[in-house]
Amino acid sequence: MKAAVWYGEKDIRVExxxxxxxxxxxxxxxxxxxGICGSDLHEYQHGPIFIPVDGPDPLTGGQAPVTLGHEFAGIVEEIGSKVTNFQMGDRITVYPMITKGIKSSKEDVFDGFGTLGLHVDGGFADYAIVPEKNAYLLPATMSLEEGALVEPTAVAVQAIKEANLVIGDSVAVFGSGPIGLLTIMAARTAGATNIIALDVSETRLEKALQAGATHIINSAEVNPVEEIKKICPEGVDIAFEVAGVEPTFKQAIESTKIRGLVMIVSIFSKSIDWNPFDLTNSGVRIMASLAYEPVTFQQTINLIDSGQLEAKKIITDHIEIDDIVEKGFESLINDKSQAKILVKLSGDM
Structure with missing residues (x-):
């Protein structure tokens, strides 16, 4: 079968x-x-980050070279002898996290994890082998294309839940890439009022408006903290850091009200320099959200199927797997009008 395989930094081969x-x-x-995820892009540009290269992963047994792709959906073609909940022909999306399963669901993913498509072969291929417990049935009214968007959308939904966002809260979302856009949608669904989107790309900021942002700020043209304070003089209740770079991390803290919350949703590809005294002076709290609980994954399916989260709005391109490097990874690096690129395998809907 054809697959897009990671061998190293800037070395992905379709073979x-x-x-x-x-x-x-x-x-x-x-x-x-x-879908091509930001973490896939990080592995392409700066990897290995998550991908095991020095030996088999202790949870999955996988090791580079590995087939990338953890945002995928498809049709069950064959079932194992002891599978009870699925049958051939079922349309599914895939929960890609593989965990120890020892701790509670809220702690489980923080206790060590592996991921289909990073720690073991994933979904940039014609076929994948998926544990039964990682498969989620799609409603008849939901397309397989939408099924491929459940995973990134669940990241945003989990972040909103972790932040305990309530109706009327004001939020700032630093970064209007795919997860940023989905965070905006999820915040709007949860009842946020002022939803301020920040980015350096006017195209992405326009997409943020379409996703539900009430205000947009181009951080390359104005002082983002000052502009946020014009909208919310005391600062926002919650700032979501979805860019993964030092300037936006610091701006998120400075933009948050006294005893407010900064929620880190991004992956930082390198360490940053900041002074924790910034928190001491403001009482601002910092949390980080990693992936999602199984219950959140199912809730996300329900939210997309009901139309409450219109995840398809973030799709900017569909490409063939043979073009995954140039029209996928390189395009995401060089063309800031791109958000979510889906790779067509069978193309079934």
Whole structure:
């Protein structure tokens, strides 16, 4: 089968690859669509970050070279001998997190994890082998294309839940890439009033308005903290850091009201320099959200299916797997009008 395989930094190869045999509790999935995630982009530009290269991953047994892709949906083509909840022909999306499963759901993902498409072969391929427990049935009214958007949308939904956002809260979202746009949508669904989107790309800021932002700020043209304080003089209740760079991290703290919250949703590819005294002076709290609980994943499916989260709005392109490097990864690096690029495998809807 054809697959996009990570070998190292700036080294992703589309090649023929064998599919491992299906296990008793596994599904063979014919993949329809797979989204390119920011973490995939980080691995392409700066990896290895998550991908195991020095030995097998302790949870998944996977090791580079690895087939990328953890935002995917498809159709069950074969089931293992002990699978009970799925049958051939079922349309599914995939919860890609593999955890120890020892602690409570709120702690589980922080206790060590692996990911389909990073720690073991994933969804940039014609087929994938998926554990039954990682498969989620899609409603009949939901497309496979939308199914490929459940994973990134669940990241945003979990961040909103972790932040305890309530009706009437004001928020600033630093970064209007795919997760930033989805965070804006989720904040609006949760009842936020002033939703301020920040980015250095006018195109992305226009997308932020379409996603539900009430205000946009181009951080390259004005002082973002001053502009936020014009809208919310005391600062915002919650700032979501979705850019993953030092300036936006510091701006998020400065833009948040006394005893407000900064929620880190991004992946930082390198360390940053900041003074914790900034928190001492303001009482601002910092939290970080990693991935999502299984219950959040199912809630996200329901929110997309009901139309409360219009995740399809973030799609900016559909490409073939043979073009994944130039029209996918390189395009996301060089063209800031791009948000979510879906890679077509079978293209089933």
């Amino acid at each position: 023929d690859r064998d599919l491992k045999e299906i296990g008793d509790h596994e599904l063979k999935v014919k993949i329809a669509w797979t």
